[in-house]
Each structure stands twice: as structure tokens, then as C-alpha cells.
Amino acid sequence: MASCCSESERVEQVISELSRGRDIADRIRVILRQTGSDGSVQILARQLLDTFNHSLTMLTHAAADSGEVSQAAKSEDSCKPRLPKDRRGCYKRKRSSDTTIKMSSDLCEDGHAWRKYGQKAILNAKYPRSYYRCTHKFDQGCQASKQVQQIQDDPPLYRTTYNGQHTCEKSPLDHHHILPTPPDSSVIWSFNRPVDSVKQEVQIKSPPEDDYMSPFLDLSGDVYSCTASTHSIEDVVGSIEDFFEFQPLS
DNA sequence: TTGATTTGACCCTT
DNA sequence: AAGGGTCAAATCAA
Numbered sequence: 001m002a003s004c005c006s007e008s009e010r011v012e013q014v015i016s017e018l019s020r021g022r023d024i025a026d027r028i029r030v031i032l033r034q035t036g037s038d039g040s041v042q043i044l045a046r047q048l049l050d051t052f053n054h055s056l057t058m059l060t061h062a063a064a065d066s067g068e069v070s071q072a073a074k075s076e077d078s079c080k081p082r083l084p085k086d087r088r089g090c091y092k093r094k095r096s097s098d099t100t101i102k103m104s105s106d107l108c109e110d111g112h113a114w115r116k117y118g119q120k121a122i123l124n125a126k127y128p129r130s131y132y133r134c135t136h137k138f139d140q141g142c143q144a145s146k147q148v149q150q151i152q153d154d155p156p157l158y159r160t161t162y163n164g165q166h167t168c169e170k171s172p173l174d175h176h177h178i179l180p181t182p183p184d185s186s187v188i189w190s191f192n193r194p195v196d197s198v199k200q201e202v203q204i205k206s207p208p209e210d211d212y213m214s215p216f217l218d219l220s221g222d223v224y225s226c227t228a229s230t231h232s233i234e235d236v237v238g239s240i241e242d243f244f245e246f247q248p249l250s
Numbered sequence: 251t252t253g254a255t256t257t258g259a260c261c262c263t264t
Numbered sequence: 265a266a267g268g269g270t271c272a273a274a275t276c277a278a
Contacts (some may be wrong), residue, residue, distance in 0.1 A: 023259095116255060116271060131269070147269090 025049040027165075038097055101164040105155055107148065112166060114146065125149065136168035143167065 018169040029045040102110075113135035121128050127150040134142040151159050 084266095115253090119256075120268065123267060129268085133270095 100164070102160045104158055104160070107158055110160075112144070112168075122149070125151075126153070127151070134166060135166055140168040 025048045032042045114132035118131040129149040132146045134144040136142040144166045145163045147161045
């Protein structure tokens with residue numbers, strides 16, 4: 001009879017809720033690791049995360065098998081030429097929250113296994129942008145992805161934009177430049193400034209209450225800081241790029 | 251043979 | 265409508 005929503009909508013709601021639970025579990029896990037909490041608690045957090053991942057995997061596969069998810073648009077104009085698969089609704093553009101940007105003078109390893117899935121020429125950009133997803137996207141349901149783009153030639157400067165957090169297993173070390181996103185969804189950036197061939201780690205954090213504050217860079221001390229809206233990441237990155245461009249390398 | 255990369259096409263967001 | 269993110273077939277490499 002007339003229920004509030006269709007079966008497919010309910011399935012998608014459950015998937016959405018599970019995804020949210022997984023993100024929260026992952027944040028708990030990161031916090032526990034950062035604070036050096038009891039190992040058994042960390043294991044429990046890990047198991048909680050795995051439970052969400054497995055549930056999501058089973059649910060999405062079952063939904064796909066039964067054709068329940070994302071089939072709403074299938075009823076009409078299904079005779080489009082040269083479409084091997086109906087890909088409508090197959091992806092959503094990433095939002096700017098839960099994003100980490102790293103600027104570095106080289107393409108250093110970040111400790112994760114990535115698989116390149118695309119490359120695009122970007123308007124007004126000299127170099128193409130490469131797209132990577134976590135190698136464990138399918139076997140562990142890890143949603144982390146990154147974009148890498150060279151933004152400067154001499155000296156070479158690369159901007160790496162990380163989206164999402166790793167929920168896959170990796171070595172416990174090597175979090176030296178990917179900082180955990182706090183629960184308030186503020187944004188943290190870190191990048192290396194190539195000065196005297198010595199890389200300086202810079203961390204930039206935007207407090208959540210400064211939603212409408214224009215971005216600025218405080219480069220006066222050893223610790224650089226920057227505040228900005230989570231909606232103006234590009235502005236901040238522009239400021240960083242300006243800094244690299246106009247500051248003579250001493 | 252298998253997994254990774256390349257590349258053109260599709261389609262969502264702005 | 266344009267730009268950008270993702271998919272997937274083709275190709276490459278180990």
C-alpha cells in the first residue's frame with residue numbers, strides 16, 4: 001500500500017545513515033590513536049568501523065543485485081545511443097568539507113596506496129589534474145580520494161587535495177601531514193614550503209565560527225596560520241600560491 | 251595473466 | 265552551457 005517512500009529510497013536512506021556512522025566511527029578511531037588510548041579500546045573502535053564497512057558493502061551489493069538503487073530514472077528514454085551502461089546518478093561531486101590540502105615541492109609518498117582513475121586538463125591551468133582513489137575502495141570500502149595538480153614549474157610545486165578519510169588498514173605511522181579532521185568539520189591544510197631546500201611543515205586551520213572571515217595567511221612567525229570559511233578553500237589556496245610566487249626564496 | 255594507467259565519453263554541479 | 269569529476273574500455277607493464 002501507500003508507504004512514505006519507495007523501497008529504493010529506504011535502502012538509500014539506510015546506506016546514507018550507515019555511511020554517517022562509519023565516518024563518525026573513523027573519527028573516534030583517529031582520536032583514540034592520537035590520544036594514545038588503551039589498545040583494547042582502539043581495537044573496539046576498529047571493529048566498529050569494520051562493522052559499518054561490511055554492512056555498507058553487503059547492502060550496496062544486495063541493492064545493486066536487486067536493482068533497487070538509482071534505478072528511478074531508468075523508466076524513460078532508456079534508448080540513448082552508445083551508452084554501454086546507464087551512468088546517470090552514478091556519482092556526486094565532492095563537497096569542500098572533510099578536505100585536506102597539501103602543498104609540496106615534490107610528489108612525496110603519503111603512506112597510502114592510491115590508484116589513478118583519471119586525468120583532466122583544467123581551465124586556465126598549465127598542468128593537468130590527476131585523480132586518485134584509495135586502492136582499497138572496493139575491498140575495504142575506503143572512500144578516500146585525492147587530486148594532484150602541479151601549480152608551479154620552477155621550483156616545482158604540487159597541490160594535493162585529499163577528500164574523505166581512509167577507513168582502510170594501513171601502517172599506523174605516516175600521519176605526518178594528513179591531520180585528522182576534528183568533529184566540527186573545520187578544515188586543516190598542511191603544506192611544505194621550499195625554503196633553503198629545507199621543507200617546513202605548515203598547518204592551517206579554519207575555526208568553524210569564522211565562516212565569513214576572509215582568508216589570510218599569517219607568515220610572521222615560525223608557525224603559520226590561516227583562517228577561512230570552509231566554503232573558500234580556493235581563496236586560501238590562492239593566497240598560499242600567491243605567497244609562494246611573491247616571496248623570494250632566500 | 252593480472253593489476254595499473256591512459257584517455258575519451260558521460261553527466262552532474264555551478 | 266561550461267567546467268570538472270567519474271566511469272570504463274583500451275592499453276601498458278610487471
